[in-house]
Amino acid sequence: MLSVTERGKAPVTAVKTTSGEEDQRPKRRRRRKYVTGLDIGTTKICAIIGQLTEGGDLTIHGIGSVPSLGLRKGIVIDIDTTVDSIQKAVAKAEEMADVPVREVHVGIAGGHITSENSRAIVEISSPSRGIAESDVAKVLEKAKGASMRIDRELLHCIPQEYIVDDQGGIQNPVGLAASRLEVHCHVVTAAVTSAQNIIRCVNQAGFRTASVLLESLASSLAVLSDSQRDLGVLLIDMGGGTTDLAIYSNGSIKYSGVVPFGGDNITQDISALLRMSRYDAENVKKKFGCAFAPLVSGDEEIESPGFIDPEGANRSRRFLAEVIQSRTEEILNLAKQQVDRTQYSRSLIAGVVMTGGSSLMEGIPEVARKVFGAPASIGTPTGIKGMSGVITSPIYSTGVGLVCHGIRDHETHPYGKTNLFFRLLETFKKLIDWYT
Numbered sequence: 499m500l501s502v503t504e505r506g507k508a509p510v511t512a513v514k515t516t517s518g519e520e521d522q523r524p525k526r527r528r529r530r531k532y533v534t535g536l537d538i539g540t541t542k543i544c545a546i547i548g549q550l551t552e553g554g555d556l557t558i559h560g561i562g563s564v565p566s567l568g569l570r571k572g573i574v575i576d577i578d579t580t581v582d583s584i585q586k587a588v589a590k591a592e593e594m595a596d597v598p599v600r601e602v603h604v605g606i607a608g609g610h611i612t613s614e615n616s617r618a619i620v621e622i623s624s625p626s627r628g629i630a631e632s633d634v635a636k637v638l639e640k641a642k643g644a645s646m647r648i649d650r651e652l653l654h655c656i657p658q659e660y661i662v663d664d665q666g667g668i669q670n671p672v673g674l675a676a677s678r679l680e681v682h683c684h685v686v687t688a689a690v691t692s693a694q695n696i697i698r699c700v701n702q703a704g705f706r707t708a709s710v711l712l713e714s715l716a717s718s719l720a721v722l723s724d725s726q727r728d729l730g731v732l733l734i735d736m737g738g739g740t741t742d743l744a745i746y747s748n749g750s751i752k753y754s755g756v757v758p759f760g761g762d763n764i765t766q767d768i769s770a771l772l773r774m775s776r777y778d779a780e781n782v783k784k785k786f787g788c789a790f791a792p793l794v795s796g797d798e799e800i801e802s803p804g805f806i807d808p809e810g811a812n813r814s815r816r817f818l819a820e821v822i823q824s825r826t827e828e829i830l831n832l833a834k835q836q837v838d839r840t841q842y843s844r845s846l847i848a849g850v851v852m853t854g855g856s857s858l859m860e861g862i863p864e865v866a867r868k869v870f871g872a873p874a875s876i877g878t879p880t881g882i883k884g885m886s887g888v889i890t891s892p893i894y895s896t897g898v899g900l901v902c903h904g905i906r907d908h909e910t911h912p913y914g915k916t917n918l919f920f921r922l923l924e925t926f927k928k929l930i931d932w933y934t
Contacts, residue, residue, distance in 0.1 A: 531908050532559070534591065535900025536584065536602040536705075537713070538696060540569050540739025540762065541855065543583045545591040546894065547599065548884075548901035550909075556902065557884035559597065561894070562590025571739040571758055572608025574695040577702070584703040601706040603904040605713040605896050606653065606696055607740050609758040610689035615658070616641045617682050625677040629662070634672060637681045650687040651694075653712055658682045658750040684751050686712050709907060714742035714754055716899030721853050721877030721892075722746065731848035733877065734833060734866070735895065736856040738762045741829055745842050755836045757829055761856035764825045771821050772812060778804025782818065783859070789826045790861030790868075791819040823865060830869040837870075849873030853895040 537544040547560040564587045568580030588599050618640035622633055642655045660668040661680035671679060693710065700707050717735045718727075727746040735742040738761045745753040769779035786800050798815035805811035837843050849872045852862050857876055866874035878890045879898040889898060
C-alpha cells in the first residue's frame, strides 16, 4: 500500500529536449481532494472516504463503521461515548484508505428537524443592468428570515424555482433584465442545542465540520436519478431511530420530514413478543426477519439460543413476520400521513424508493406498495468505481451521499467558504454589482 507521500507524487515522464536528450520532468496533474462523509446515526456511526477521479468517477477508498452508543433518535445523550465512536469509525476509514482525515461532512437527523416551503420577493434597483448575484443573495436571505425562530438553527435554504417578473420555472436568474425577483425555496431547520451537540462531538473527536447536511438529502444524492427527481419520487430512509422522508418533483425538493420511529422499534417489538433480549432480537430480525408475512410459509421455524423460555417460545417465522409487518406498516402509514398533507401526494410518478439499513429486510418493497399504492423499490448507491461490491448497500446511502455533497461543495468552492481568498472574492463581486 502506498504511503500518503508516495500517493501524492506525480509520475515522471520522459520529454525530449532540443538537444535530443530525454528530460525527466514530472507530469503536472490536478490534485483531487479526498472527502470524508460522517453518518452519525442512532445504530451506527459510519465514516466513508472518497475521491473524484480525473474521469469524473466517484471512487471510495475507505469505510469505517462502529456501533453508535451515545445517541437516541438522532439526539446526543452521551457526548464522551459519541466522541469515542466517531474517532473509532474515522480511524478505521483512515487505515483502509491510508489518508489522514482533518475535516468531515456530517449528516444530521432526528425528530427535532423541521422543514417548510418559504417565498420572498425583492425589487431590482436597476432593471436595465439585470439581476446580480447580490440580488439573489438578498432574496434568499429574506426567505430564510421568514422561517426562523430564536430556538431554531438554519440547516438549508434550497431554491426550488425563481420567478422573474411573473415568469416562473427559472433556475438561474443572474443576468436577466427584471424589475422584480421572487424565490420559492425549501427551508430546513434544527433545534439549536441538538445541532450544536452534534458539531461539538465532531470537534471534540479532533475533526473540523466542513458542512452539515440533512441525512435524507444526503441519501437522495446517492440513490436517486435525475429522471426520478424530475418525474416525482418519495425517498424513505428507514434507519434505526428515525425514518426520514424527502419528496422531489420537477427536479427539486418539495418536502422533507421525519417519522420518529425506525428499525429499533421493530427490534423492541420482537424482544417483547418473542421474549428475548434486544441483542438476540436484533440478530433474529437480521437473520429471519421478513416485513411481509405472505412471503413466509407457516411451517418455517426460528433457530435461536436467545429465547428466555425455550420450551414455550413461539418459534414460528410466520409469527415473527407478522410482528415485523405490523410495526413496519405503522411507520409507513405515519409517513403517508405526512405525504398526504402535501400537494405532491398524487404526483409521485416514479413511486417510492426505500433505503437505509432497515430497508434490507425481505418484503419491505411489498409493504411500501401496499401502504402507498405506488411502485416501490430499494435504492442503493450507484455510479461508484472503488469498493463497489461493499458500498452498494442501502446501509451506506447516507455516507456516500455526504461524500457526493462534499465533492460538489469542493468543486463549487475549491478554496473553502471560510477561506480568506474566498471571502475577499465574494466582497469584490458585491462591489462590482453595486457600482454596475
